[in-house]
Every structure is written in structure tokens, then in C-alpha cells.
Amino acid sequence: MNTSSGEYGVGDNSYKAAGELAGITRLVDDFYDNMCTLSEAKIIRDMHPGDLTESRTKLAYFLSGWLGGPRIYATTFGSLSIPAAHQHLPVGKAESEAWLTCMQKALAKQPYEESFKVYLITQLRVPAERIRAVCARNP
Numbered sequence: 001m002n003t004s005s006g007e008y009g010v011g012d013n014s015y016k017a018a019g020e021l022a023g024i025t026r027l028v029d030d031f032y033d034n035m036c037t038l039s040e041a042k043i044i045r046d047m048h049p050g051d052l053t054e055s056r057t058k059l060a061y062f063l064s065g066w067l068g069g070p071r072i073y074a075t076t077f078g079s080l081s082i083p084a085a086h087q088h089l090p091v092g093k094a095e096s097e098a099w100l101t102c103m104q105k106a107l108a109k110q111p112y113e114e115s116f117k118v119y120l121i122t123q124l125r126v127p128a129e130r131i132r133a134v135c136a137r138n139p
Contacts, residue, residue: 008119015069017116021060024067028060030106038105044098047089082127083134091135096128 008014018024032052035041048055065071107117
């Protein structure tokens with residue numbers, strides 16, 4: 001991927017670095033494949049429905065807007081507060097780390113620039129921590 005257009009997190013640079021919706025969809029598919037196969041991810045896989053089709057779509061659409069691309073999630077499903085959407089789940093440190101592990105392994109498979117992979121996992125730790133904090137307050 002070419003980042004000559006500028007810095008990650010500015011405009012749609014991150015969306016483009018991720019390969020736009022097609023690249024984000026590949027990332028999300030690899031993420032959920034990891035969730036289904038990694039033993040350490042069983043704890044979070046069990047929080048999801050048996051059929052992950054809608055989960056895959058929602059995450060890809062969310063990441064599109066979150067990375068500065070089209071806000072497909074909002075136009076399709078409405079507004080979303082990531083922490084509030086997860087507050088009913090028992091997400092602690094182990095669950096948060098399992099989610100991040102699945103994403104880290106999915107990122108490793110992508111043709112992204114290494115600097116973007118580091119940037120993205122660092123940025124994803126922020127909502128992961130917010131979810132964990134909200135869930136800890138709402139047992």
C-alpha cells in the first residue's frame with residue numbers, strides 16, 4: 001500500500017492504507033477466522049452468534065468509517081457507541097487481549113505497510129480498553 005498521500009489518521013489515509021472496503025473485509029474475515037480457530041479466542045467466540053455473517057458485516061462497515069472512509073455502518077445500522085454496545089458482555093483483560101490477538105494475527109496476513117499494521121493495532125487498543133472499562137463497571 002502506498003501512504004505517499006499522507007499520515008495515517010488524517011482524512012481517508014488509513015482507509016486507503018487498509019485497501020478500502022475490500023481490504024478491510026479481508027482483514028475482518030481473517031480476524032473472525034482467527035476467532036473461530038485460536039484456542040485462546042474461544043472465550044470471545046462464545047460471546048458471538050453461531051453465524052458470524054452479520055458480525056463480519058458490522059465490523060467491516062464500522063472499520064470503514066472509523067478509518068476515515070465511508071460511514072457505511074451508520075447509514076446501514078444507525079449510530080453506535082462501541083463501549084455501550086458491548087457493556088452487557090463480560091469483557092475483562094483476558095477477553096480484550098484475545099480480541100487484540102485475533103486482530104494482530106489478522107493484520108499479520110494483510111499486505112499493509114508494517115507501519116500501518118503497528119499504527120492500527122495501537123489505535124484498536126483504545127476502543128478495546130474502553131470496552132473493558134465499561135464492562136468492568138457493569139458486571
